[in-house]
Amino acid sequence: MDNILTQILVEKQKTVAMQKEVVPVATLEKDISIHGHQGRLKAALQQSSLGIIAEFKRKSPSLGWIQKEARIDEIIPRYKSMGVSALSILTDTPFFGGKPSDLLQARELTDLPILRKDFIIDEYQVLETSAWGADAILLIAAALPLDKLKNLARLAKELGLNTLLEVHHEAELEYIHENIDVVGINNRNLSTFHTDIQTSLNLVSQLPPEMVKISESGIQSVEMLMNLREKGFQGFLMGEALMKELIPTQKWISLNHIEV
Numbered sequence: 001m002d003n004i005l006t007q008i009l010v011e012k013q014k015t016v017a018m019q020k021e022v023v024p025v026a027t028l029e030k031d032i033s034i035h036g037h038q039g040r041l042k043a044a045l046q047q048s049s050l051g052i053i054a055e056f057k058r059k060s061p062s063l064g065w066i067q068k069e070a071r072i073d074e075i076i077p078r079y080k081s082m083g084v085s086a087l088s089i090l091t092d093t094p095f096f097g098g099k100p101s102d103l104l105q106a107r108e109l110t111d112l113p114i115l116r117k118d119f120i121i122d123e124y125q126v127l128e129t130s131a132w133g134a135d136a137i138l139l140i141a142a143a144l145p146l147d148k149l150k151n152l153a154r155l156a157k158e159l160g161l162n163t164l165l166e167v168h169h170e171a172e173l174e175y176i177h178e179n180i181d182v183v184g185i186n187n188r189n190l191s192t193f194h195t196d197i198q199t200s201l202n203l204v205s206q207l208p209p210e211m212v213k214i215s216e217s218g219i220q221s222v223e224m225l226m227n228l229r230e231k232g233f234q235g236f237l238m239g240e241a242l243m244k245e246l247i248p249t250q251k252w253i254s255l256n257h258i259e260v
């Protein structure tokens with residue numbers, strides 16, 4: 001199989017089928033009424049902060065292990081001290097080394113909005129996301145037919161979750177509809193896994209002006225972030241650079257004090 005996304009989706013179908021056996025829908029639904037989070041990702045990005053969505057990611061198909069032994073209770077307090085706007089927690093195990101308990105642990109540690117980062121292909125996973133106390137789901141246009149994506153986004157809205165739609169090119173902009181709260185342009189080509197910030201810069205003018213916009217992947221420096229910010233992005237999904245602490249925490253803290 002040539003395309004990594006295709007491999008991930010095949011694997012995901014098996015995982016979801018297994019999970020449905022382990023935790024039946026009725027059990028998940030009990031937890032949903034307990035949490036009842038209202039989607040707060042969009043609101044957090046609309047406030048005038050730096051707009052970083054800090055990702056917790058142990059490994060990725062493109063990089064291999066980034067930090068195999070990374071712990072939520074060490075990384076999340078650092079992200080909090082940086083003044084990030086939201087968190088992104090990977091819950092995919094085979095390809096990204098994440099697990100649902102990472103999200104649960106992060107939820108215990110902070111009130112920051114949490115994006116559940118996974119490959120959502122089934123309503124069951126939307127229920128899980130809500131039951132685990134996250135605030136938002138990611139839906140990837142390249143991974144889903146439009147009608148399926150619309151059904152998932154509708155369920156998310158009913159549960160009070162925000163939906164972040166991930167797009168890569170112009171043709172996918174047709175996926176934007178009333179239940180999409182935030183649009184993310186992924187700078188990573190999902191076939192080659194190569195990143196290029198130009199992807200964001202090229203597409204931004206074609207997004208609806210009122211839409212909250214995020215640039216995802218390959219943001220490695222403050223200069224890149226500021227450039228994207230000037231071009232109209234309010235959110236910046238960053239994983240590798242933060243996990244590796246390529247930019248000192250102190251630098252982020254000082255940036256939060258300037259007018260952005």
Ligand SMILES: O=P(O)(O)OC[C@@H](O)[C@@H](O)c1c[nH]c2ccccc12
Nearest residue numbers: 186216217218219237238239240241
């Ligand atoms: O580590 P980076 O290059 O900063 O990228 C973070 C995030 O954008 C990336 O992990 C990502 C974007 N979309 C995804 C979809 C699935 C898994 C991962 C992703």
